[in-house]
Amino acid sequence: MGRTVLVTGASRGIGQDTARLFADRGCKVAINYNSSEEAAAGLYSELQTAGCRAMLVQADVSNEEQVQKMLQLVNEKLGDIDILVNNAGIAKQQLFTDISAEEWDRYFQVNVKSMFLCTRGVLPAMIRKQAGKIINISSIWGITGASCEVLYSSTKAAVIGMTKSLAKELGPSNIQVNCVAPGVIATAMNSGLSQADLEDLKDQTPLGVIGKSRDIAETVYFLASGKADFITGQVISPNGGFLI
Numbered sequence: 001m002g003r004t005v006l007v008t009g010a011s012r013g014i015g016q017d018t019a020r021l022f023a024d025r026g027c028k029v030a031i032n033y034n035s036s037e038e039a040a041a042g043l044y045s046e047l048q049t050a051g052c053r054a055m056l057v058q059a060d061v062s063n064e065e066q067v068q069k070m071l072q073l074v075n076e077k078l079g080d081i082d083i084l085v086n087n088a089g090i091a092k093q094q095l096f097t098d099i100s101a102e103e104w105d106r107y108f109q110v111n112v113k114s115m116f117l118c119t120r121g122v123l124p125a126m127i128r129k130q131a132g133k134i135i136n137i138s139s140i141w142g143i144t145g146a147s148c149e150v151l152y153s154s155t156k157a158a159v160i161g162m163t164k165s166l167a168k169e170l171g172p173s174n175i176q177v178n179c180v181a182p183g184v185i186a187t188a189m190n191s192g193l194s195q196a197d198l199e200d201l202k203d204q205t206p207l208g209v210i211g212k213s214r215d216i217a218e219t220v221y222f223l224a225s226g227k228a229d230f231i232t233g234q235v236i237s238p239n240g241g242f243l244i
């Protein structure tokens with residue numbers, strides 16, 4: 001039986017396609033969701049019909065208690081987690097001066113603290129086994145910064161700092177920690193963009209297309225595979241050449 005993977009925020013978008021890809025390729029997949037129960041259940045039943053081993057687990061990954069419960073349920077049903085994909089995230093465009101202190105905290109809780117909580121929870125088993133892969137989803141905006149997305153960009157930059165530091169700390173335990181920093185991907189997260197905005201983003205992209213969730217899933221899968229055993233602490237950015 002394949003390795004066990006937990007994908008946070010797997011009800012939609014990049015997380016959904018990542019969970020699907022790992023399941024297609026023989027992994028046991030825990031599908032985490034927070035509020036999109038119907039979408040998550042749809043993916044679960046699709047994977048079951050295809051004969052894959054999967055489970056559904058609801059949790060707000062910014063909540064310590066809920067994360068602990070989620071990890072316990074996954075361990076009981078699918079065994080130790082071999083691969084953690086910290087994907088869940090939220091985004092919003094707004095002027096810096098419009099950001100409230102509560103929003104600032106909430107974004108850091110969902111986009112960064114969640115990764116700390118999930119990673120801390122899976123590490124004892126990974127360290128015991130001297131093996132494990134942790135893949136954190138950042139963004140090109142965490143590398144280059146985005147106007148009117150200062151809060152989002154700040155959280156995604158923090159994810160990169162966490163990835164690099166943790167890779168150094170966990171290298172001696174043979175645990176690889178890497179970051180995927182996608183460019184613009186066609187998901188609900190970008191549903192607020194107008195057709196004109198999307199055309200403009202395409203024009204700025206050397207490959208001339210908006211990315212698909214599957215493009216990111218393939219990158220995550222590669223980093224989780226044995227082909228990436230010598231890669232740690234890196235930021236890989238599938239972005240069509242948007243950021244070079």
Ligand code: NAP
Pocket residue numbers: 008009010011012013014015032033034035036037059060061062087088089090091110137138139140181182183184185186187188189190
């Ligand atoms: P999406 O379609 O909006 O999906 C976001 C996912 O995160 C949903 O499954 C959602 O679950 C989950 N989520 C949000 N808050 C959560 C919480 N507190 N607890 C558990 N799950 C939570 O977004 P996406 O485009 O697939 O984005 C996935 C990741 O890629 C994010 O980290 C995002 O920042 C990053 N990213 C996206 C793009 C892009 O262009 N789309 C570019 C760069 C980076 P529920 O719906 O069940 O609440």
